[in-house]
Amino acid sequence: MKFIKAISGLIISFVLLYLVFKKISFTELLSYIKNVKIGYLIVALFIGFFLLLFRSYRWRLIIKEYKNFGIPIFFEATVLGLFFNTILPFRMGDLIQGYVLSKKTAIPKSLTFSSVLMERFVDLFPPVVFIIIGSFFIVLPGQVSLFLSSLLLFFLVFGFYFILKFKKIVITTVNKLSTRIKLFQKINIFMKNFYIALENFKDKFLLGKVFSLTFLLWIGYSFNMWLICLSLDINLPSIMSSFLVQAITSLSVVIPSSPGYIGSWEFMGMLALSIFNIEKTKAVAFSLLSHIIGILSVVILGVIFVFKELNLLNYFKQEVKNET
Numbered sequence: 181m182k183f184i185k186a187i188s189g190l191i192i193s194f195v196l197l198y199l200v201f202k203k204i205s206f207t208e209l210l211s212y213i214k215n216v217k218i219g220y221l222i223v224a225l226f227i228g229f230f231l232l233l234f235r236s237y238r239w240r241l242i243i244k245e246y247k248n249f250g251i252p253i254f255f256e257a258t259v260l261g262l263f264f265n266t267i268l269p270f271r272m273g274d275l276i277q278g279y280v281l282s283k284k285t286a287i288p289k290s291l292t293f294s295s296v297l298m299e300r301f302v303d304l305f306p307p308v309v310f311i312i313i314g315s316f317f318i319v320l321p322g323q324v325s326l327f328l329s330s331l332l333l334f335f336l337v338f339g340f341y342f343i344l345k346f347k348k349i350v351i352t353t354v355n356k357l358s359t360r361i362k363l364f365q366k367i368n369i370f371m372k373n374f375y376i377a378l379e380n381f382k383d384k385f386l387l388g389k390v391f392s393l394t395f396l397l398w399i400g401y402s403f404n405m406w407l408i409c410l411s412l413d414i415n416l417p418s419i420m421s422s423f424l425v426q427a428i429t430s431l432s433v434v435i436p437s438s439p440g441y442i443g444s445w446e447f448m449g450m451l452a453l454s455i456f457n458i459e460k461t462k463a464v465a466f467s468l469l470s471h472i473i474g475i476l477s478v479v480i481l482g483v484i485f486v487f488k489e490l491n492l493l494n495y496f497k498q499e500v501k502n503e504t
Contacts, residue, residue: 193443212465220411228477263482294374306398310427402426428452
């Protein structure tokens, strides 16, 4: 099954890359990249490092048990998770992120994994909201229409409500299955810890803080998109347009593709700029640069932390083998 998923992801990436590079001038593409205003990219890269720290702080807020541990632990785990999501399939980085935090804090892995899942869930809201708002001011392509975005937001909100509303039914069902099927024993532990993470969101102050930080994060990501556009002399109607560009481009992470969102990122970035009638070759240059700047800080720090935690990651690899 994993092999089929991996092959499917590679095929999707190949098809999307073909669509991206179809009928563009490679001479022009290289010219755009060669003449890029490097100062804007350096500022965007610096902001990228800062946003990783900001993201780590937000993760620390999600679970009350985390308050006794310092930000550096969360920063390292966050970077390693994103780094391995960039180079490994099946979002293995999410597991590694939870695993590293668990080993450094002695908090159960099921709780750290559930908090990573919660963090990813929260991150789905801003792009959908920005696209819905943007749809009232500009005509969007069919792939990210108001209807599809509203439908996705409905399922996100409804799913969140359903999980909270029917907690007892879910827990009882999983409990019964865990007595018969060995696999459900681990699922049972995970679900209980997942609800611990959810219970914290009943605190309206915490919920408001997490969502406020999330939108501040997305302001930072969007500002970086604006800087990258400036580096290529792409003139968007306003800085607010970069919010829509970031929102559409970020949806690439939900498209099944190869590790690092290769192909899907470039396609969605090109699609985002097509809204503003940016010439395709220049839009492709933007997609490539935004992808590189987006992952460069993660790759640089990830390599440093990998060498620092080599023994820990080898132990994780052995545990995964034992469980499978």
